[in-house]
Amino acid sequence: MTTAAELRRALADSTTADGSMTDPAWRAAIETVPREVFLGDAFFRMNHGERGTVWEPVRRTDLDEADWLRLVYTNDTWVTQVDGVSATDASGPLYGTPTSSSTLPSLVVRMLEAAGIRDGERILEVGTGTGYSTAVLCHRLGEKNVVSIEYDPALAALAADRIHAAGYHPVLVTGDGLDGYEDEAETEYDRLLATCAVRTIPRSWIWQTRIGGTITCTLGGWMEAHGTVSLTVAEDGSAEGRFTGETISYMLARPHQRPPRSGFYRHPGQARTTAVDPGVLQDWTGRFVAQLAAPSAELMGVRGSVALVDVATGSQAWTEADGDGWTVHQHGPLKLWDQVEGAITAWRDAGAPDQSRFGMTVTADHIQTVWIGSSDGPAWRLPA
Template sequence: MSDDQELRRVLAAQLAAGGHPRTPPWRAAVEAVPRHEFLRGGFFDRIDTGGPTAWTPVMPDAPLWLKRCYEDESLVTQIAGTIAPRDIRGEIMRSPTSSSTMPSLVVRMLEDLQVEDGHRVMEIGTGTGYSTALMCHRLGDDLVTTVEVDAEVSGRAGAALGACGYAPHRIVGDGLGGHKDNAPYDRVIATCGLVTLPTAWIEQTRPGGIILATLGGWMYSSELARLSVHKDGSASGRFLGGQISFMLARPQQPPPLGVLPDLDHGEERETVLGADLIQDWDARFFAQLAAPRAQRISLDRDGRTEHVLIDVEVGSWAALTETSGRWTVRQGGPDRTWDDIEQTVTAWRDAGSPSISEVQFRVTADAHTYWVDEHPALRWEHPRT
């Protein structure tokens, strides 16, 4: 048995001990697919310097490269939209834009997708191609369509897939539009984060089919959602839990903040709830339901930290400061962003702080609607823009 075969076997056993894979076909796929072949271009290691996050490349000639490929961790493979590990010597301080997702999450999502023999699957976000290969092993090449917006990323994935003997339908394009030529699909799975679920995915999934995607907002609290598609062209479901997040789909990234509003002017009041509440993942998720297009930043001004929420598209903002344990908010623009958040989070707490997995939702061509059963105050409708 070669080194990588043993590493695959050990990885499969470790993942199974952690709860996924639960089923023999997916365990067999993990044991069969060589993850390192999808990381031949290297990956980036994170360096915490106390300041901005830095990244340094790890190439296949590094002593522990092969072993690292089979650890249960996500490995960044692209920085700033174009930069691969081979392009860097030393360190880079830019944001990751593509990665190889940790194997336990990959397998969990594939099992949550509830794939059966003969199902036709569309994957949004090819990435390195590792999850694509697992699906090809499980279903066969012809039943797998994978869509990647970045031609270079798709090309590297295609080379790795070919080296492993897999030949799915590999499409370069905007995954938010799906790929109608191979529709209808029985299953759709997305490895990018979303603010709005594309109607194209619903239209390209047969009634009774399943879509698995991560939904959230621009405060970056998100959860894995499983939706069933209905004959009327809608889809509904609920969140599965686990605090799952992915890089947002590039067309759904938040807009640039631009010039900040004058934060010294606006309606000011004391607030019972402070900005510290959105440090909690669940509370931030519910706050996000009240203000899905708000972005948050922190500013150091006049010797104090100001926590700012800005909805660029609407032009509304809220700035919160703490003095001697008391919070004050100033708000401006057409909406009162913090009033909406405060009302929602208060209602959520009054309802006993239900978990995100208790949230149900329905997606139509016109809106996303979210609710928690038996709590009329916990209902939100977000029209498509």
Template sequence: MNAHETPRGSFRSLADRIAESGSLTDPAWRAAVEDVPREVFLGNDVYRMNGSRWEPVHRADVGEEEWRRLAHSDITWVTQVEGIDAADAPGPLAGRPTSSATLPSLVVRTLDVAGVREGDRVLEVGTGTGYSTAVLCHRLGDTNVTSVEYDTGVAERAAAHLRTAGYEPTLVTGDGLEGYSDGAEYDAVVATCSVRHIPRAWLWQVRAGGSITTTLNGWMMASGLIRLTLDSAGVATGRFLGDQISYMLARPHERPPRPTFHRLPGDVRTSRVAPGLLDDWTGHFVAQLAAPSAELWTSRTGVVLADVATGSQAWTESNRDGWSVHQNGPLRLWDQVETALLTWQAAGAPEQSAFGMTITDEAQTVWLGAPDGPSWRLPL
């Protein structure tokens, strides 16, 4: 029996919980959450965090009742860590998740932000397990949905899940950053992965007046959800929504491998801002805009920045007067971050919804307040 034959409302309790969070206000998306059988898209194996490691959980071991409970939870279930599927894991693993079954509330929030409506033709970037693809198909119909997945194995499993659930969208295995020109033009591009900048192919494949909805992310792992609208001149603009959400970075935009970090001697001065500003969701985002090729992590003495491109580094430590910062290399990373944070503070330290973005053929720029306000160019 496929999803189109199951009784309506099998996931009504999940829809109720999402509605309580405020992420499910459109009746059409609620109907999709109630009807799409999420347990089909979990497959038979997932990971869950146990301490500092990812522990594989197998359907055969936990039983059907527990598996249904997992599927009915508004939780992201990781399905792959460092390229290793949960089914193939020899035991608990350390590392970064590389594929997941995204929590349903994030799926419907993203689609709601995208403004997708009946009759729209949508390009989804990042098929994943296929759940979000099925939600789109439920509302738009199979022929209006095209979905691209980078990972061959993930794509094959998603296709099987969708067939089992009774959906037949156009599925493509390839680099979603290139879009899918054979299906263009689209009314909307919706990405269930994050990007460091907006791929030009998405702009070329969306109709004038169409939209692009994605999370802008980077190597500091700060994130912002945005919906951009393309005008007749090919310029895309939009504002960030302020939601504190994130998706995994698209694999071609991932950080390159970094060697073991060693602090190097360099210039030392007193910082004009406290590193704790980077604990704020928007402060973190501003820091990433200022030093887009740097990674960030915390240490017992404060924060550490290391630039992937140049090897430049900066790290903080407390002193009697506040904070000292050590900087080494051709880029003064903390100078860049500090200046941006002071600009943000001078504007009243607003939330991320005060930021917007403009894309032209020449540049992609994130601005504060208005397009002619303080701005930062994204790396292309």
């Protein structure tokens, strides 16, 4: 039987081969940290049911140990909680939204490398999750240099048990990671790293990161578009940086998730033709640009077209094929498609660059903008 240690080495080999991992120190961590400890005895596997995506629990007791370990060390994300129900507690398949997962190891490493972490630095990790990435950080930096905060008390307790079982004892905190964490001994971190997505950068993150330190996180939103950015904190309390271009996505921090919405009805509204093919919203950067333009809108697919619904005002826009082109219908106080069309046009006029050409500025008075090329290029302000 192939041992867990051999599977860890194979995982490290594949993660290095695909370019996700270049730093030997992270390779040593991936070869050492036992992922099976952090998955426990069950996780969910995605399938398709009559009402959409269904999450089926996969239990360790139902598999040979060799098969279980092969799944554990597959470079894949395994969902561990759906709508607050853990895979261990699930009595059967569930419909719902994932609320915690063990992220695929290559993505964990890509995020760590994007943060540019160096030996001896003090790290605040926002989003402990299963605790796997926390343990990887501990292996590289030493447990005394790692602080990790988790919003969900049940997840925090379980992660603490598993991190300790793996032999690491960092500072573990249960609370809202958007507030960061200030202890009595030291309040500034060299690096802040978020393993959840945020719609905007919390002010506390900038206050708690030292001058010249960095904040690395995924900027997300209600269209489920993402961009990974690394910001450097300046002496005046501002921060600026560029997007990495990495196609990394994380679950939104729970306080940043969209509020409940009633059912969608396609209102005929005001119709016009549009020169923007709605298929551009399937492009990684195209959808991100659309989200910047309409940050409080949710994106849905509706019978072969796309629909935007503004969560705050109920405004909507939906498209339908019209011969060789497209017609858009808009209803409500916000002209959502006008906003998206203008942003997509500005992006295309700039050469339709990928996210590596994008940057972000947070001013000292906490106005946040995302821009293309330079801060005086096309720009969009994030919600307050």
